[in-house]
Amino acid sequence: MTAYEAAQSLQRREVSSQQLVKAVYERIEAVEPAVRGFITVLEQEKALAAASRADELLEKGQAPSPLTGIPMALKDNLCTSGIPTTCASRMLSDYRPPYDAFVAAKLQAAGTVLVGKTNMDEFAMGSSTENSAFHITLNPWDGERVPGGSSGGSAAVVAAGEAFFALGSDTGGSIRQPASLCGVVGLKPTYGNVSRYGLIAFASSLDQIGPLTRDVRDAALVLDIIAGHDARDSTSVPREKEHYADYLGKEVKGFKVALPVECFGEGLEKEIKDVVMQAVGKCAGLGVQMTEASVPSTKYALPAYYLVAPAEASSNLARYDGVQYGLSVRDEENLLSLYWSTRKQGFGAEVKRRIMLGTYALSSGYYDAYYLKALKMRTLIREEFVKLFKDHDFIVTPTSPTVAFKIGEQKDDPLTMYLNDIYTVTANLAGFPAISIPCGFVEGMPVGLQVIGRPFDEGRMLQFCYCLEDLLGIKGRLATIDIKEGK
Amino acid sequence: MKVNKKDVEHVAALARLTFSSEELELYTEQFNDILDYINRLNEVDLENVEPTSHVQPLKNVLREDCAITSSTDLREAVLREAPAAEHGYFKVPPVIE
Numbered sequence: 001m002t003a004y005e006a007a008q009s010l011q012r013r014e015v016s017s018q019q020l021v022k023a024v025y026e027r028i029e030a031v032e033p034a035v036r037g038f039i040t041v042l043e044q045e046k047a048l049a050a051a052s053r054a055d056e057l058l059e060k061g062q063a064p065s066p067l068t069g070i071p072m073a074l075k076d077n078l079c080t081s082g083i084p085t086t087c088a089s090r091m092l093s094d095y096r097p098p099y100d101a102f103v104a105a106k107l108q109a110a111g112t113v114l115v116g117k118t119n120m121d122e123f124a125m126g127s128s129t130e131n132s133a134f135h136i137t138l139n140p141w142d143g144e145r146v147p148g149g150s151s152g153g154s155a156a157v158v159a160a161g162e163a164f165f166a167l168g169s170d171t172g173g174s175i176r177q178p179a180s181l182c183g184v185v186g187l188k189p190t191y192g193n194v195s196r197y198g199l200i201a202f203a204s205s206l207d208q209i210g211p212l213t214r215d216v217r218d219a220a221l222v223l224d225i226i227a228g229h230d231a232r233d234s235t236s237v238p239r240e241k242e243h244y245a246d247y248l249g250k251e252v253k254g255f256k257v258a259l260p261v262e263c264f265g266e267g268l269e270k271e272i273k274d275v276v277m278q279a280v281g282k283c284a285g286l287g288v289q290m291t292e293a294s295v296p297s298t299k300y301a302l303p304a305y306y307l308v309a310p311a312e313a314s315s316n317l318a319r320y321d322g323v324q325y326g327l328s329v330r331d332e333e334n335l336l337s338l339y340w341s342t343r344k345q346g347f348g349a350e351v352k353r354r355i356m357l358g359t360y361a362l363s364s365g366y367y368d369a370y371y372l373k374a375l376k377m378r379t380l381i382r383e384e385f386v387k388l389f390k391d392h393d394f395i396v397t398p399t400s401p402t403v404a405f406k407i408g409e410q411k412d413d414p415l416t417m418y419l420n421d422i423y424t425v426t427a428n429l430a431g432f433p434a435i436s437i438p439c440g441f442v443e444g445m446p447v448g449l450q451v452i453g454r455p456f457d458e459g460r461m462l463q464f465c466y467c468l469e470d471l472l473g474i475k476g477r478l479a480t481i482d483i484k485e486g487k
Numbered sequence: 488m489k490v491n492k493k494d495v496e497h498v499a500a501l502a503r504l505t506f507s508s509e510e511l512e513l514y515t516e517q518f519n520d521i522l523d524y525i526n527r528l529n530e531v532d533l534e535n536v537e538p539t540s541h542v543q544p545l546k547n548v549l550r551e552d553c554a555i556t557s558s559t560d561l562r563e564a565v566l567r568e569a570p571a572a573e574h575g576y577f578k579v580p581p582v583i584e
Binding site: 095097098297299306330336337338344370373375377 | 498567
């Protein structure tokens with residue numbers, strides 16, 4: 001059942017929000033040992049209290065949003081007042097924020113019901129959720145495989161039916177790649193469309209918050225709630241409020257789609273390519289024009305990303321010094337040892353690696369050779385895409401070069417792990433919106449198709465994906481997910 | 488351009504991180520692999536390209552220059568998360584000998 005379908009039942013009063021919450025908690029109890037998608041599951045009484053408030057509003061016909069009463073989950077890097085927000089790091093394992101993130105407050109005001117905070121790679125750095133300081137998360141489709149990352153917990157709990165939808169954050173593909181690997185929809189909005197206030201920062205010029213949902217309609221409904229200007233995020237763009245759900249069901253005839261040859265060549269598994277191309281082939285039936293295109297600069301997107309993101313991270317994570325909040329190791333009474341001991345114990349290996357890489361790229365003597373070069377590359381990439389968007393509405397690529405890989409398979413090889421982001425980082429570097437939707441299966445594992453759109457063109461992007469999803473006819477299979485027993 | 492163990496140690500000091508000798512060796516090796524990959528950027532002529540640090544055309548987003556009164560409740564809520572606090576301030580080890 002999608003969030004929309006559940007909401008329809010709620011609005012007809014066939015079911016109450018409290019009943020939905022109880023059903024979700026039963027599901028969590030049954031499958032969570034085989035998924036481990038949550039870091040924190042809220043006490044059921046708390047969720048039921050929120051559900052009862054939603055029920056009252058629904059009863060009076062005063063529901064503040066189309067998703068009032070729907071149980072949902074938030075990635076654990078989104079601040080929730082008084083509720084642990086750990087970033088899956090020992091650094092913040094006891095941290096309880098004194099405030100709500102913009103998106104958390106928006107979802108609360110919309111009457112949705114928070115059931116838990118989801119697992120992730122520590123500080124959102126990773127593509128498998130294996131970098132969580134607490135535990136790994138298992139892919140609901142196959143418990144021996146990773147769910148992707150860094151929003152792996154959010155993708156897994158939505159795929160496993162432990163929440164109707166979840167929010168994640170996407171710096172280089174962290175919403176879209178796990179969505180692809182878990183067979184759900186994952187949307188990264190245009191940079192500046194959703195406020196980052198209360199999102200624990202990784203790379204500020206790339207981070208965006210977005211939904212992971214069971215279908216395209218749900219993604220539109222969630223985006224309707226969380227998008228909008230917020231003065232507390234200086235990069236939030238003031239613009240007129242859009243109604244994304246209104247785009248769904250409109251005709252897509254005449255849309256022009258580009259297929260960059262660079263994203264269908266070397267490095268892409270043949271089976272994945274076949275499934276994606278099959279899906280693409282079906283678009284012809286929609287009256288959509290498909291043409292091959294070339295964006296040579298995409299080849300350099302990943303190297304540029306792995307300079308820009310670590311550089312910004314090294315600066316953002318300088319705040320974890322044991323002074324204001326989080327872990328503080330004070331074994332010797334001097335300031336430098338406070339920094340050193342706290343950061344040594346608080347950060348995991350991948351976080352340290354990225355801080356180091358970023359510090360190196362920004363350090364005196366290397367700034368021009370690395371960081372500045374990456375920023376220039378960013379300009380070239382953006383220009384090439386802007387040019388392509390002059391004659392095309394969307395760009396379609398695979399979301400990930402592989403299906404979900406085995407747990408432990410890439411853990412010790414950082415560079416191989418980084419290659420997971422090869423098709424997704426471009427949208428972050430350029431600030432464009434991008435979405436991953438399930439488009440088929442390889443050996444029983446879900447495959448995702450990525451659609452990249454023009455800045456602030458999420459409406460038409462969702463319109464296109466809604467038609468495509470309908471045409472692909474695999475939406476039904478998502479609801480039949482069954483957790484294998486005993487894993 | 489290869490980095491050696493000493494370079495990595497220097498970067499660690501800048502980043503306020505400490506590593507064991509084995510960790511330094513592993514990081515040096517991984518660093519060189521990653522930098523090899525990143526050095527592909529040298530294939531591109533970027534001489535006359537302007538850098539992009541931010542994708543939105545927003546510049547100098549300013550708020551009104553006026554004082555906002557904060558509540559003592561808020562201060563207390565913030566300090567509740569502090570590892571050590573005294574008299575309404577964060578407490579740190581001695582900075583001046």
